[in-house]
Amino acid sequence: MLEVRDLRKSFDGFQAVGGVSLTVPERSISAIIGPNGAGKTTLFNLITGHLRPDSGAVVFKGRDVTGIAPHDLCRLGMGRSFQRTNIFPRLTVFQNIQAAFLSHRGRGWNLLTPVERLYAEETETLLEAVGLLDKAGEVSGFLSHGNQKQLELGIALALEPEILLLDEPTAGMSAAETRESIKLIERLGRERNLTLLFTEHDMEVVFSIAHRITVLHQGKVIADGRPEAVRCDPEVRRVYLGEWH
Amino acid sequence: MITRPPWALLLLIAALFVPALGSRFYTFLANDVVIWALFATSLNLLVGYTGLVSFGHAAYFGIGAYTAGILMKQVGVPFLLAFPAAGLMAAGFAAVFGFFCVRLTRIYFAMLTLAFAQIVWAICFKWNEVTGGEQGMPEIPYPDFAWAERVAAALPFLGSYRTSEYFYFLTLVLVGLCLWILRRIVGSPFGRMLTTIRENPERAEFIGVNVRRYELAAFVLAGAFAGLAGGLFGIFNRGVFPDFAYWTKSAEVLIMTLLGGMGTFFGPALGALVLLWLNQQILSHTQYWPAILGAILIVLLFVFPGGIAGATLALARRLGWRSARA
Numbered sequence: 001m002l003e004v005r006d007l008r009k010s011f012d013g014f015q016a017v018g019g020v021s022l023t024v025p026e027r028s029i030s031a032i033i034g035p036n037g038a039g040k041t042t043l044f045n046l047i048t049g050h051l052r053p054d055s056g057a058v059v060f061k062g063r064d065v066t067g068i069a070p071h072d073l074c075r076l077g078m079g080r081s082f083q084r085t086n087i088f089p090r091l092t093v094f095q096n097i098q099a100a101f102l103s104h105r106g107r108g109w110n111l112l113t114p115v116e117r118l119y120a121e122e123t124e125t126l127l128e129a130v131g132l133l134d135k136a137g138e139v140s141g142f143l144s145h146g147n148q149k150q151l152e153l154g155i156a157l158a159l160e161p162e163i164l165l166l167d168e169p170t171a172g173m174s175a176a177e178t179r180e181s182i183k184l185i186e187r188l189g190r191e192r193n194l195t196l197l198f199t200e201h202d203m204e205v206v207f208s209i210a211h212r213i214t215v216l217h218q219g220k221v222i223a224d225g226r227p228e229a230v231r232c233d234p235e236v237r238r239v240y241l242g243e244w245h
Numbered sequence: 246m247i248t249r250p251p252w253a254l255l256l257l258i259a260a261l262f263v264p265a266l267g268s269r270f271y272t273f274l275a276n277d278v279v280i281w282a283l284f285a286t287s288l289n290l291l292v293g294y295t296g297l298v299s300f301g302h303a304a305y306f307g308i309g310a311y312t313a314g315i316l317m318k319q320v321g322v323p324f325l326l327a328f329p330a331a332g333l334m335a336a337g338f339a340a341v342f343g344f345f346c347v348r349l350t351r352i353y354f355a356m357l358t359l360a361f362a363q364i365v366w367a368i369c370f371k372w373n374e375v376t377g378g379e380q381g382m383p384e385i386p387y388p389d390f391a392w393a394e395r396v397a398a399a400l401p402f403l404g405s406y407r408t409s410e411y412f413y414f415l416t417l418v419l420v421g422l423c424l425w426i427l428r429r430i431v432g433s434p435f436g437r438m439l440t441t442i443r444e445n446p447e448r449a450e451f452i453g454v455n456v457r458r459y460e461l462a463a464f465v466l467a468g469a470f471a472g473l474a475g476g477l478f479g480i481f482n483r484g485v486f487p488d489f490a491y492w493t494k495s496a497e498v499l500i501m502t503l504l505g506g507m508g509t510f511f512g513p514a515l516g517a518l519v520l521l522w523l524n525q526q527i528l529s530h531t532q533y534w535p536a537i538l539g540a541i542l543i544v545l546l547f548v549f550p551g552g553i554a555g556a557t558l559a560l561a562r563r564l565g566w567r568s569a570r571a
Contacts, residue, residue: 088444100452108438
C-alpha cells in the first residue's frame with residue numbers, strides 16, 4: 001500500500017530524518033514510535049507532501065508520489081490527521097465535515113448553488129459514526145479537546161481515504177479519552193477497510209492495536225517488526241531504558 | 246421552515262423613494278453610499294471570507310473608473326457596454342497582480358497588493374495622453390436616459406426626475422444585482438471553501454483545496470466587483486481622478502469593512518453608510534474629521550472587533566433572539 005524508501009531530510013545541517021525505509025501492507029495497522037525529536041512528525045510531513053525530502057522516495061499504491069502537493073495526495077486516497085488539533089475553528093461541526101465532502105467530491109468550484117443542504121445526509125452519517133451528531137450545530141472551536149480530535153478524524157474520513165495517517169491521535173487526552181478514541185479508530189478502520197499508520201507515545205496504545213511497529217531514534221530506524229519482536233529488541237530497550245518494561 | 250422577510254429587497258425598494266421624498270443632497274449621499282457599499286462588499290470577499298487583507302483594493306476601483314470613463318468619454322461607447330468592460334478590465338488586472346500576490350501570505354501579501362496599487366496610481370497620475378494625468382478626466386457623460394424620460398412622460402404618475410436621479414436608480418438596480426450575485430457566491434460551495442482557507446489554510450490544503458487557486462479566484466472576483474463600483478463612481482463623480490487608485494482610498498474602504506463588520510455579508514455596506522454619513526455630519530461641524538475617524542477606529546478595534554453588525558448580532562443573541570445569525 002505504502003512504501004517509503006531511504007527518505008532523508010535535513011534542516012540547516014541537522015538531520016531530522018536520515019534514511020528511513022518502511023513498508024505498510026494493505027489493511028494493516030502500523031505504528032511509528034520513538035522518543036521526542038526522533039523525527040516522527042517530520043517523517044509524516046515528508047510522506048504527506050508538506051515537506052519535500054532531500055532524497056528518497058514515497059511510493060503509494062505502486063505510484064511514486066514523492067513531493068506531490070497535499071491537495072493532490074489527498075485525492076489519491078491518503079488521509080491525515082494532525083498532532084495539534086487542526087480543524088476550522090469558526091465553522092460549525094457540521095460545516096467542517098461538509099466542507100471536506102464538498103472539496104473531495106469536486107464541488108468546490110460551484111459558485112451558485114446554495115451550500116446548506118449539500119451532502120447533508122453523508123455528513124450526518126459520518127458525524128454519527130464519529131459520535132458527534134448531537135453537536136452538529138456547535139461552533140467547532142468551542143468543543144472539548146477530545147471532541148475536536150473526533151472531528152478531525154471525521155474530516156479525514158470524509159475524504160474517503162484508503163490509508164489514514166494519524167499523528168499522535170491521543171495526544172493530550174486523559175486515559176479514559178485515550179481508550180475511547182483508540183476503540184473508535186480501530187472500529188472505523190475495520191468498518192471502512194482502512195490501512196492505518198500512526199505515531200504514538202503511549203506504549204500501551206501501540207502494543208494493544210498495532211500489527212507492526214517501527215522504532216525511530218535520531219532520524220533512523222532502529223527496529224521494525226511485529227510487536228513482540230520489537231518489545232524484546234535490545235537496542236530498543238536501551239533507547240527507551242526506564243520508559244517501559 | 247421559517248421564511249424570513251426579504252430585508253434586502255425591502256431596503257432596495259425603500260431606497261427607490263429617496264429622490265421623491267428626500268432632498269437633492271440626500272439623493273447624492275445615497276448614491277455615494279450605494280456605490281461604496283458595493284466596493285466595500287467586494288473587498289470583504291477577500292478580508293472577511295478568504296482571510297486575505299488587501300491594502301490595495303482601490304487599484305481595481307480606479308481601473309474600473311478609468312475604463313468606463315475613457316470608453317464613454319473618448320470612444321463614445323454606451324454605458325451598457327462600458328459598465329461590464331470596467332469589471333472585466335479590473336478582473337484582468339486582478340488576475341495578473343493576484344497571480345503574484347497569492348504566492349505570499351499575511352503582511353507580505355498585503356504589502357504586495359499595496360505595491361501594485363501604487364504602480365496603478367502612478368501610471369494614472371503620469372500617463373497624460375490616456376488618463377489625463379494629474380488633472381484627471383473631468384466631464385464623464387451620464388448614460389443616455391432618453392428612454393427613461395419617455396417612459397416617465399408616458400406614465401405621469403411616476404413623476405419626472407433629473408438625470409442625476411435617473412443615474413441613482415440605475416446605480417441602485419445594478420448594485421442590487423451585484424450584491425445579489427456576491428451573496429450567492431459566498432453562500433455557495435465555493436464560498437465555503439474560501440472560509441476553510443480563512444480558518445486554516447494548512448488543513449484546507451489537506452481536504453483537497455488548492456489554496457492558491459481559490460485565493461486567486463477570490464482575488465479576481467473581488468477585483469471585478471470593485472471595478473464595477475469604480476465604473477459607476479466615475480460617472481457619479483462627474484470625473485475620474487488618479488486618487489481613485491491612491492492608497493488612502495484603499496484604507497477608506499478597508500475601514501468601512503471593519504466598521505460595519507467583516508463577519509457578516511451586509512456589514513461592509515452598513516459600514517459604508519455609517520462612515521459616509523458621519524463624514525458629512527462631522528465635516529459641517531469641525532475640520533478635525535481625520536482625528537475623529539481615528540478615534541472611531543480605536544474604539545472599534547478595542548470594543549467592537551466584530552464591527553457594528555457583529556455587535557448588533559451579539560446583542561440580539563443576548564436578548565434571546567434565537568434566529569439571529571450572521
